[in-house]
Amino acid sequence: MAQRKIFAGVKLRALRESNKLTQAEFASRLDISTSYVNQLENNQRPVTASIMLSLAETFNVDVTTLLADKSDRLIIDLKEIFADPIFADAPPGLQELKNLATNTPDAAHAFLRLYEAYRKSNERMAGVDDVLMREQAGNLQTSYEEVRDFFHYADNYIDELDRAAEELAKEAALTDHHKLERLVAYCAEVHELNVEFVLPNKRDMIRQFDRTRRIIRINASLEKPTQFFQLANQLALLEQVSLINDILERANFKQKEARAICRIGLGNYFAGALLMPYAAFLKEAEIVRYDIEVLGNRFGASLEQVAHRLSTLQRPQHRGIPFFFARVDQAGTITKRHSATALQFARFGGACPLWNVHRAFEFPNEIIRQRAETPDGKRYLCLAWINEKRAGGFRQPTRRYAYALGCEIDHAHKLIYSEDLDISETAAFDPIGISCRICERRNCTQRSVPPIAAEISISPDERSVVPYEIV
Structure with a gap:
């Protein structure tokens, strides 16, 4: 398997600017040319092992921060946005999204906020949510969404x-x-x-x-x-x-x-x-x-x-297993979500109905397990359970939640929950997704809407569980 190339232009530029160095001064410290630094900062060339070693020795950089590609979650968020039908005429390809997330992350985040503002405007006009009607006009995000993104893009580790x-x-x-x-x-x-x-x-x-x-x-x-x-x-x-x-x-x-x-x-x-x-x-x-x-x-x-x-054990040079964690209420709404894995949760809409967290309410006294595979081919071991939060007393309020915890299958052998599971058998993994609009699976009987990237065919002479065929 080819070794993954590391592009870290934004991080290198931030490191240089934090040290108040010009590109020429930065190049001199690393014993490379100024043009090479320019290419690195613009993601035209990957960071080599020798450059990483020089960064560690000269600037005391933890190289794991360069290896951790946080643009992945930003790409997934962008992909979900561009699944909206308003972009159906010319949705950007994966490489374009990668370039946007990697080269101009600030612009990508600004676009996320702009899209959220667009959604809220539509919801206000439709009268869907009275609470949103009371928000000040012009807010690109609600306050809670700003905070959600703060922790999300910090890998939930402070x-x-x-x-x-x-x-x-x-x-x-x-x-x-x-x-x-x-x-x-x-x-x-x-x-x-x-x-x-x-x-x-x-x-x-x-x-x-x-x-x-x-x-x-x-x-x-x-x-x-x-x-x-x-x-x-x-x-x-x-x-x-x-x-x-x-x-x-x-x-x-x-x-x-x-x-x-x-x-x-x-x-x-x-x-x-x-x-x-x-x-x-x-x-x-x-x-x-x-x-x-x-x-x-x-x-x-x-x-x-x-x-x-x-889900917070991401301290540099002393990291634990990258976990995802989510809390889901009885209506299926994700009320808490964190992920240090490639698996990201839908920013808009509900979670995939095939995910075992929805079944947890059926097994109130168990931790249930699921071997799951997302459309990108990544496999996970998923755990789910429920809990009641009681304030005490007969008439006191009781809140019920389902919880999900999981990791990529490469780490599953470190978990006690994998002991009697066959994690090598492909057929044992349930196909799950993030959101129907960006899930490309063609044979899902739980699909609510077609994927934006595919055409559909509807026949008046045939009727299946899903009333259309994905071409």
Whole structure:
């Protein structure tokens, strides 16, 4: 198999500019010609092994950041957009999308935001969503979508916040099942904060912070992992203010609401990293072969927390298995999605109905497995399960979600869930997709709409499950 060529023009240009170097100065440091640097930055030539070695020695660059091609997920997002019928006359080819994502990623992201604005305009005109009608005119993305993309294109890993949580876990000795009590004690000793576990007056109250009296109140009906998570979240918003502000400044959000939403998201990220410190969690995950139930017991965490944490293990030079993770409600809406794999979730519309996460509601007490293959030929081991989130009490609200966790089949042998599965038999893999509009499978009986890239044939004399044939 031919070795994959690495094009990293955008990253090299950013490295040069961050060091305030001209192309000639950059070339001199790497002992290559200025024209060669120009070709590298414009993706006209790939980065060779010798160039990578020079970058590592001269600029202390982690070469894995060059090998990680984050343009793949951007290409998938663009492909989904161009599947819209408005582009049916002249949809760009795959190579054109690659050039757009690789050479001009800022323009590609701007196009994503523009398309989202177009969709919202159509929905407003059709009166589909009253909430969208109340948004300010001209917003290219909602605040939540801005934050979603921030984490999405950061591979769901925030290095400095992750390391800060890991240091605090050591400092506060949060190493065993008494970590909630230790965190309560830390809040009192270091920040003079009192933590009270109370039965709330409001039926949906989870956490409250009385700044004047310096009291953090947490719903006593919540399970311990959730109580720890909520306390750690509030602690992050108090103790990591400067760090979180720096991250928000670099994110350069267009809407002020996005900053507020992302601040909560960063607090959540810190809480997960504090509950499951990176190095200790990754080491234990490898020992127990990524058994999420065992990991939950070892770290006093819920299965959702464990799965979410597994999807963040992308620290340079100390990476875990690249996982995807998603949460789906009973209507089939993806309410949380992260992926460090080539598998990306639909930005618009629902998930593929052949994906096993939809069947999880049928098996409430099991972790179900699926061997799946996407149209690009990549194969995955997919896990799915459900959980109920109860606030306590007969009339208290209950939320039900299905969860999905998976990795590419090349990593499946590291997971305990692959022990009795034949991962070499092609027929054992279920064909799944991302979105019907960009899925090119011709024999799917669950198809809702035809793929935009293909023509269809409709016969008045024949009727199959799908009422047309893809030519």
